[in-house]
Amino acid sequence: MVSTRDRVRATASGPSAAPPRQRGLLRARRRAGLLMVAPAVLHALIWIGIPLVAAVVLSFTSYDVLTPPRFVGLENFRDLVSDSVFRRAVLNTSIYTFFTVPVAMAIALLIALMLNTRLAGRAIFRTAIFIPQVTATIAVALVWLWIYDPRSGLANAVLSFLGLDGPAWLSSTDWAMPAVIVVGIWQGIGLKMLIYLAALQSLPTDLYEAASVDGASKVRQFFSLTLPLLRPATFFVFVTSVIGAFQSFDQVYILTDGGPANSTTMMTYEIYKSAFREFRMGYACAQSLVLFALLLFLTLLNRRITGGDRATR
Amino acid sequence: MPPVETSTRVRTGRIALYLTLTAISCVMIVPFVWMLLTSVKTPGDIAAVPPRLFPTEWAFGNYADALRAAPFATYARNSFVIAVSHTVLNVLIASMAGYALARLRFRGSSLIFLGFVGALMIPTYTKILPEFLIVRFMPLFGGNDITGQGGTGWLDTWWALIIPGAVSPFSVFLFRQFYLDLPVELEEAARLDGLGELGIYARIMTPLVKPAFITVALLTFEGSWNNFLWPLLVTKSDSLRVIQVGLSVFRTENDTQWAFLMAGTTLATVPMVVLFLIGQRYFVQGFATAGIK
Numbered sequence: 001m002v003s004t005r006d007r008v009r010a011t012a013s014g015p016s017a018a019p020p021r022q023r024g025l026l027r028a029r030r031r032a033g034l035l036m037v038a039p040a041v042l043h044a045l046i047w048i049g050i051p052l053v054a055a056v057v058l059s060f061t062s063y064d065v066l067t068p069p070r071f072v073g074l075e076n077f078r079d080l081v082s083d084s085v086f087r088r089a090v091l092n093t094s095i096y097t098f099f100t101v102p103v104a105m106a107i108a109l110l111i112a113l114m115l116n117t118r119l120a121g122r123a124i125f126r127t128a129i130f131i132p133q134v135t136a137t138i139a140v141a142l143v144w145l146w147i148y149d150p151r152s153g154l155a156n157a158v159l160s161f162l163g164l165d166g167p168a169w170l171s172s173t174d175w176a177m178p179a180v181i182v183v184g185i186w187q188g189i190g191l192k193m194l195i196y197l198a199a200l201q202s203l204p205t206d207l208y209e210a211a212s213v214d215g216a217s218k219v220r221q222f223f224s225l226t227l228p229l230l231r232p233a234t235f236f237v238f239v240t241s242v243i244g245a246f247q248s249f250d251q252v253y254i255l256t257d258g259g260p261a262n263s264t265t266m267m268t269y270e271i272y273k274s275a276f277r278e279f280r281m282g283y284a285c286a287q288s289l290v291l292f293a294l295l296l297f298l299t300l301l302n303r304r305i306t307g308g309d310r311a312t313r
Numbered sequence: 314m315p316p317v318e319t320s321t322r323v324r325t326g327r328i329a330l331y332l333t334l335t336a337i338s339c340v341m342i343v344p345f346v347w348m349l350l351t352s353v354k355t356p357g358d359i360a361a362v363p364p365r366l367f368p369t370e371w372a373f374g375n376y377a378d379a380l381r382a383a384p385f386a387t388y389a390r391n392s393f394v395i396a397v398s399h400t401v402l403n404v405l406i407a408s409m410a411g412y413a414l415a416r417l418r419f420r421g422s423s424l425i426f427l428g429f430v431g432a433l434m435i436p437t438y439t440k441i442l443p444e445f446l447i448v449r450f451m452p453l454f455g456g457n458d459i460t461g462q463g464g465t466g467w468l469d470t471w472w473a474l475i476i477p478g479a480v481s482p483f484s485v486f487l488f489r490q491f492y493l494d495l496p497v498e499l500e501e502a503a504r505l506d507g508l509g510e511l512g513i514y515a516r517i518m519t520p521l522v523k524p525a526f527i528t529v530a531l532l533t534f535e536g537s538w539n540n541f542l543w544p545l546l547v548t549k550s551d552s553l554r555v556i557q558v559g560l561s562v563f564r565t566e567n568d569t570q571w572a573f574l575m576a577g578t579t580l581a582t583v584p585m586v587v588l589f590l591i592g593q594r595y596f597v598q599g600f601a602t603a604g605i606k
Binding site: 028033036046055135145146147161191253268299 | 330331333334335338340341342343344345347348359360362363364406407410412413417418419422425432435437438439440442443445446447449477479480482485504509510511514535539541542546557560561564571574575578581585586588589590593596600
């Protein structure tokens with residue numbers, strides 16, 4: 001891979017040394033490159049670049065869409081600090097992320113290890129575990145809403161079959177968050193498992209043979225070989241999962257509307273409410289920047305801890 | 314240790330492994346089974362306490378009734394049109410960009426690539442409010458004047474549903490990864506034969522990364538079909554509603570019509586499950602490529 005890239009770079013460098021015909025070719029190539037990348041760049045500038053700048057600018061204003069924005073300095077950020085609902089949302093997002101990312105990653109790795117053995121029907125298990133990932137969160141959240149129905153839902157039917165009294169899941173301040181987390185883990189575990197499985201299958205087998213010869217136990221092999229070798233995969237799964245978890249919205253929208261008593265509201269939900277129910281665009285932009293900043297912080301922190309994606313290209 | 318005992322131990326281990334994996338798989342699948350069974354239950358069966366797993370009477374008519382209760386067919390068609398548009402546009406524009414960034418070095422190309430990687434990090438929720446405002450104040454559309462005032466811009470139009478999702482940085486990134494792996498000799502040979510750069514991209518290199526195209530197409534289609542918040546924000550009229558928004562509106566307007574709602578969610582999930590089963594290899598490859606390389 002690296003060699004291919006280097007060769008490409010080698011051919012592209014040193015135009016001064018090239019004969020005139022080749023120089024013309026190189027110019028044609030640069031022009032073609034610019035032309036081919038232009039539509040995507042233009043699109044990204046309009047729909048990512050401008051919005052990012054606009055979000056920063058608007059976060060210093062008070063803006064209700066109907067009247068022009070009014071500069072208010074740091075007022076939005078000051079309000080944020082004293083906004084107890086938003087603080088609750090940050091806490092809820094963190095709790096949700098903790099269970100649907102590190103905890104779910106550990107479970108996913110366990111499943112991947114189980115599937116990484118010679119096993120009849122492995123493809124069937126893999127498919128079954130991955131299917132929730134490809135279905136729409138809105139649709140499956142509606143199914144779970146029905147499962148959590150306190151009277152006729154499946155969840156409490158199973159519990160009463162086991163002799164337990166099920167709670168009123170989504171209308172209980174104690175149980176609503178766990179219920180939302182279960183849906184998050186259920187839907188997201190397939191992708192984590194899949195990436196771990198692909199990584200496990202590309203591990204070098206000779207290292208394990210050597211370790212076995214040296215008398216290292218399976219458990220020892222897992223902790224001193226497998227886990228370190230999986231670092232790039234772990235970094236990737238962590239970063240993409242945190243980005244996903246921080247932005248979960250659909251299941252909260254369907255299952256709880258952030259309630260009861262803000263016990264399941266997320267940062268995304270507060271952004272949505274500020275912007276489209278209260279029309280406080282400036283405030284919503286400030287909230288969205290906090291979300292962005294926390295996400296960046298977590299990514300960099302993880303890069304620090306796992307040694308990042310140094311093994312990747 | 315005598316060999317008989319070892320084999321028993323191995324066998325017990327395997328049985329435990331199978332039981333665990335079967336249990337996990339069941340948990341993953343049961344919600345879908347419950348959805349399908351509910352969609353063909355009569356109101357009496359649905360209200361039963363404790364709930365019955367199987368319907369006493371199979372009410373297949375629920376699907377026709379659900380389609381009469383809300384235009385789910387129109388919603389599904391809208392989702393399909395949008396998903397196909399996103400797929401075609403993404404594959405076209407992102408593959409060109411990915412190719413240029415991988416194979417045609419020009420001034421600023423590494424900076425542009427860095428920009429796309431950085432764009433991957435920007436959360437949807439930071440972009441979505443200004444994106445909404447851009448759509449709302451799109452000049453010269455929907456009664457807006459040149460400054461974007463006076464009308465509703467792209468709100469409640471196909472433009473708003475299709476254009477902002479036409480290219481994703483992730484697609485550009487994936488295509489670049491795939492094009493990087495091709496041997497440089499092919500490109501050089503084609504160039505010596507006098508083929509232009511666009512010709513080399515379209516006729517020589519692209520046929521070699523067909524799996525990349527299928528992967529990006531499947532992932533884009535799936536993401537577009539499952540998208541909820543953006544279509545919710547930019548559309549109002551029933552005729553432009555997509556399936557996910559249609560489901561959530563149906564739920565709030567017809568509170569406890571579980572059979573119809575589950576018929577609707579079946580309509581919204583089954584196409585993606587089928588698509589995944591057909592293209593599983595490419596889904597897996599797409600995620601693995603993004604994850605390992």
